Amino acid sequence: MKNIINIGIPSKGRLRKDVLKIFIKKKLKLISERGERDLIGSVKNKSNIKILYLHAREIIERLGDNSLDIGFSGFDLLKESEINIQKKINLVEKYEFGKANLVVAIPDPWIDVQTVADLEEIAFEFRDKKKKRLRVATKYPNLTREFLFSKGVTQFRLVSSLGATEAYPFTGSAELITDITSTGETLKANNLRVLKDGQILKSQACIFASKKNLKKKGLKNLIRLLSK
DSSP: OTTOEEEEEESSHHHHHHHHHHHHHTTOOEEOTTGGGOSEEEETTEEEEEEEEEOHHHHHHHHHTTSOSEEEEEHHHHHHSOHHHHTTEEEEEEOSSSOEEEEEEEETTOTTOOSHHHHHHHHHHIIIIISSOEEEEESOHHHHHHHHHHTTOOSEEEEEOOSOGGGGGGTTSOSEEEEEESSSHHHHHTTEEEEEEEEEEEEOEEEEEESTTTTSTTHHHHHHHHHO
16 A cells, blocks of 8 residues: 555653644544554544554664654654664654653762763773773663764773663673663662763654655645644
């Protein structure tokens, strides 16, 4: 079906709830045969629209390979994706929800470390005395690497975080982390603090479109409706 419009909606969490509110506000009734857990849905009385409930990261990937026409995800996830994927995606609009910052956070007891420049000193100490690299746990390897390099920090090793990143420094898996945070409460609760100049990126929820598919029938009108 060439004229089916595929829309990606985050499958869980706060982002999903906020995106669903947009559809309610625009009087687009979403239908899922198996309720909340269904991964595929449709819009009542609009047979040309297919809804796919996906992980927010996957929505970016799918917009990049044009298997989605419209997608809702975070600005952070767009920026973390490979450059060739970013080039294929149109950022239509940023919403006023899903706001969070990607930050560099260190264990509270590191009193001497206040800025990223202090981090560089510690990194060299680690290398010279302990003969190892400073480990940074993250779900954002591309943005983290780019940010630290831009600040002159080069002696580090990235550790891919699969779960709760904030636990890594206390399980001996990493010395510090970069993570997305909206209030900073989780970091505080885990005895971590953000470096004074440690903000990597400001993020929020966005509506994106696949550049290649923009000519698809009815797509521009639908984007206009959802982004207003």
